[in-house]
Amino acid sequence: MSQFKLQNVEDYYEIGEVLGSGHFGQVRAVLERASGVRWAGKFLKLRRNASSRLGLERLSVEREVEILQSLQHPNIMALRDVFESRAEVVLIVELICGGELFDFIAEKESLSEDEAIEFLKQILKGVAFMHSKHIAHFDLKPENIMLADKTVPHPHIKMIDFGLAHRLTPGEEYMSLSGTPQYIAPEVINYEPLSEAADMWLSGLSPFQGENDEETLKNIVGMIYEFEDIYFSQTSAMAKDFIEKLLIKDAVERMTAEECLLHPWIKPL
Numbered sequence: 001m002s003q004f005k006l007q008n009v010e011d012y013y014e015i016g017e018v019l020g021s022g023h024f025g026q027v028r029a030v031l032e033r034a035s036g037v038r039w040a041g042k043f044l045k046l047r048r049n050a051s052s053r054l055g056l057e058r059l060s061v062e063r064e065v066e067i068l069q070s071l072q073h074p075n076i077m078a079l080r081d082v083f084e085s086r087a088e089v090v091l092i093v094e095l096i097c098g099g100e101l102f103d104f105i106a107e108k109e110s111l112s113e114d115e116a117i118e119f120l121k122q123i124l125k126g127v128a129f130m131h132s133k134h135i136a137h138f139d140l141k142p143e144n145i146m147l148a149d150k151t152v153p154h155p156h157i158k159m160i161d162f163g164l165a166h167r168l169t170p171g172e173e174y175m176s177l178s179g180t181p182q183y184i185a186p187e188v189i190n191y192e193p194l195s196e197a198a199d200m201w202l203s204g205l206s207p208f209q210g211e212n213d214e215e216t217l218k219n220i221v222g223m224i225y226e227f228e229d230i231y232f233s234q235t236s237a238m239a240k241d242f243i244e245k246l247l248i249k250d251a252v253e254r255m256t257a258e259e260c261l262l263h264p265w266i267k268p269l
C-alpha cells in the first residue's frame with residue numbers, strides 16, 4: 001500500500017479557483033507557498049466504506065499515482081506530489097494553461113492538415129510512450145487533450161486524466177465498461193479483453209455519433225459510419241486512409257501508435 005504525504009496540503013499550497021470537476025472530484029489551481037510556482041491540484045474524494053458508491057477506492061487512486069510516476073514525457077501531464085487525508089487524496093500536477101485542444105481548434109477559422117498532423121504527432125508520441133510501458137489510458141477523448149500554452153505558434157500537447165488508465169500485464173485479461181460512449185472502442189462495448197489498441201480507436205469528431213448513447217454504441221459495434229461531405233469534403237485521401245486504418249473493429253488489425261507515426265500521412269517519404 002503506497003503511503004502519501006500525511007501533512008496538510010494547505011500548509012504547502014494555497015488552494016485557488018476550481019478549474020474543472022468530474023466523477024473523481026475537483027481540479028483546482030494551487031500556489032506552492034515556498035516557490036510561488038502555480039500547479040493544479042486534483043482533489044480525489046475517497047470512498048468512506050466498502051458499501052459506499054460515492055468517491056474512489058484508494059486502490060484505484062494508488063494505481064493512477066503509480067502510473068503517473070512511471071510516465072514522464074513532454075506530452076503527458078507531470079505529477080509533482082501526493083497528499084492524503086482521511087477523506088481525500090490530492091495529486092499536485094502540472095498546471096496546463098492552454099485549455100482543451102478541441103476548444104483551440106473550434107476557435108480557429110480553419111485548421112490545415114499540416115497543423116492537424118503537428119498536433120497528432122505529439123499525441124501519438126505520448127501514446128506510443130505510454131503503450132511502450134504497457135500502460136493504456138482508456139479515456140482518450142478531446143477533453144483530455146490539452147495545450148500547455150495556446151498563445152505560442154506551435155502549442156504543446158499535454159494529455160491529462162489517467163483515472164481510468166491501467167498497466168496491462170501480457171497474458172492477463174483486462175475488461176472494463178468505463179469510458180465515454182461516443183469515443184469507446186467496439187471491444188469495450190462488447191466487454192472483450194482490452195489492450196492498448198482501445199486507445200487507438202479514433203476519438204475526436206466521432207463519425208458514429210447517434211441521436212443518443214444507445215444509437216452511438218450500436219453504430220460503433222455495427223461499424224456504421226460515413227465520411228459525411230459536410231465534414232470531410234476537403235480531407236485528403238491520405239488522411240481518410242489514416243482514419244480508416246484506425247476505425248478497424250478488430251483491435252489486432254488496428255494501427256498501433258508506432259505504426260501511425262510511420263503512416264505516409266504523418267511521415268511523408
Ligand SMILES: Cc1ccc2c(c1)c1c3c(c(C)cc1n2CCCN)C(=O)NC3=O
Pocket residue numbers: 019020021027040042077093094095096097098099100143144160161
Ligand atoms: C487552466 C485549466 C482549466 C481547466 C482544467 C485544467 C487547467 C486542468 C488540469 C488538469 C486536469 C486533470 C483537468 C483540468 N481542467 C478541467 C478541464 C479539463 N478537460 C491537470 O492535470 N492539470 C491541469 O492544469
